[in-house]
Amino acid sequence: MIRYLIPLAAFLVLAVFLGLGLKLDPREVPSPLIDKPAPAFTAALLSQPEKRVTRDDLLGKTWILNVWASWCAPCRDEHPLWVDYARRSPVPIYGLNYKDKVPAAQTWLKQLGDPYAASLSDPDGRIGIDYGVYGVPETFIIDAKGVVRFKHVGPITPEVLRDKIEPLLKRLQG
């Protein structure tokens, strides 16, 4: 009798989903900023505090925003990837130096290499709030019209760079 098989069938479907679930990360939260204009900001440059950069200065080209801090251990893990990437890609990477001390941040860049076209200072984390930063490092891709196209929370890996960031940048550039 078929109807006595229904519980088994329902359970097997459930089990498939549970198996798929093991591969997913429920803590990965999409940003509400995706496909929305990047929040405006005015920030001092880390290297030249008297110089200011605004969001609108960066319109007209696709760019990467990488939130980092010298106190952030995972940032250290992903940093070599950015240094390497900056060498082989024309897309500018802007750092957002988040809740950090200027001397510590500058020493960090000196020691580990500076992949950034420029680093913007966000000492009190105000820009971070607008961008919904809740874990450092975080990475955003913002297109020529100033629209957020991608966000990654946590350190990037070679896989994320290869499978997500690079294809997206190719599309945005092409």
Next chain:
Amino acid sequence: MIPEIGHLVLYFALALAVVQSVVPLVGAHKNSTEWMVLARPLANWQGVFVALALACLTASFVRNDFSVLYVASNSNSELPMFYRVAAVWGGHEGSMLLWVMMISVWTMAVGRYSQRLPLPFLARILAVMGMISVGFLLFMLLTSNPFDRLLPAAADGRDLNPLLQDPGMIIHPPMLYMGYVGFSVAFAFAVAALLGGNLDAAWARWTRPWTTAAWVFLTFGIGLGSWWAYNELGWGGWWFWDPVENASFMPWLVGTALIHSLAVSEKRGGFKAWTVLLALMAFSLSLLGAFLVRSGVLSSVHAFAVDPSRGMFILVFLVIVIGSSLTLFAWRAPKIGLGQRFGVFSRESLLLVNNMMLAVATAAVLLGTLYPLFLDALGMGKISVGPPYFDAVFALLMAPLVVVMGIGPLTRWKNDNPGALFKRLRSALVVSLLAALAMGAWAGKITLATTGGLWMAFWIVASLTVDLKGRLLPAGGQANQMLNRAKQITLATWGMMAAHLGVAVFSFGVAMVMTFDVERDVKMGVGDSTEISGFTFKMTELKEVQGPNYVAMQGRFEITEQGKPVATVFPQKRIYRVQSNPMTESGVHSNALRDLYVSMGEQLPTGEWIVRVQHKPFIVWIWGGCLMMMAGGVLAMSDRRYRVKQGARATTGSGTEATA
């Protein structure tokens, strides 16, 4: 040496469990008494070894042996002794050991108290329990060994999660696990009966007290968890529809359905296929809960350390246990008889409504819990399903359940006359509606949700009163016979009444809290005061206090009502030294009518604190209701007919006995 002994005896237990799951089963098949009688001693020895392992782990905690990884991760030399013992089940590995211990306790109890069962039936039951034991012991030994060494040893431990350093939290997990694992007994009875082809009224009778016992533990565990969350998490909520809460609630709902459908199977021989399915599902959902908590597929406040290999192991175990039992069900269930016929309006039909509503409610919780996972797996985005969904769906499903809860106990088995019953319950209906409206008017707010919730509570009480009056003083009965009649009411019936009254008390508490609670977040410094619901809360002192392993800022709040002192509470914000995460200890003053709740949030740069003050009318009724449901369960399972020797007698039962 001690951890190695603990590790070794777990292997002994595993070996015995393997033998226990094979030999008695083969014995039952071959009808070999020598093989079947081995089941009990095997189960007892397995229990001894698991208890020894648990003792070894406890000893490691007591001796602060930080060369054991699990001890180093979950304890600290400053941790008070009381919590050091409780830390044994404070993490994943140790809680698995506790889980296995409880399987053994239940298995030994079944062996001890079910000696009247036919030997092949008992042998099969113990064999199935043995298989479950094998699964969990393997899981522990392969992926989650609590005795793993940490060499070189840590200088000190990382401390027990501060959330768990609370007396309520110490007994919450064991009670919950007793409930989860307790359903394995009903599961084993069902599988054994499917294997042996003896699904009859006697099977239902034997299953009932075990199911009720497991349900009582689960009710206690869930209630305790809710009470703990209310006191410790600092925002005054008592249920959050968190995936892990849902994981404990689903077996509870199915267990409740099972208790009711077992009544029909025992009394009328009906619903048997359905009852078996519920028995399989109650334990399956317990296992699913273990998977959800320990695999990390859903995000929850109750996160255990996540390890994909553990998730995979439990999933495979789930597929084996649930898949094989449901296959057995599909194979054997078509041969189960239908039982006696019943009318459209009868106790059976009302219990059918009960079962349908509880099953749909379980499905709704399951759907809401796993929906984010389904969507994510299908690549359709990430969402979370929150309290608005659950609250709405639940209220809608509970209403018809409560309606039949009032009618069912007064209805006769087989067939009853709806008109006559309506006459008996008419006054209860009117009184309960008026009482609900009056209560709302008195409290100053009449809304559909409040009136509905209050009506449910009053309806249950009113119909119970009609029921009790009918039993004590039937039409034409004499008042001086009431005591004798009361003595004739079985414990099972008293249990049913107590549990239903518990639902009424619970509903009343929920309706009052959800409608009339008042909360306010205010900025307060010493000397400031705020007022809600006629109570004035004044912060009179703020000082630092030292605990054994934490420091706390403690506020002193004097609460007055129209100038008269009511209570003084001392909420704290604790920082535990080792893990350095802040913990809120709220200051609560409770009585039967209301709770006054003060919790300290964040300190502002100005030195003032964000303080949350709340007035929660009748909130203790929520847990009071849970306790009454539990008490009902205890009464029902103490009924003497489970203790006296009864064979397959009374398959038809008497129509007047009410034990649904």
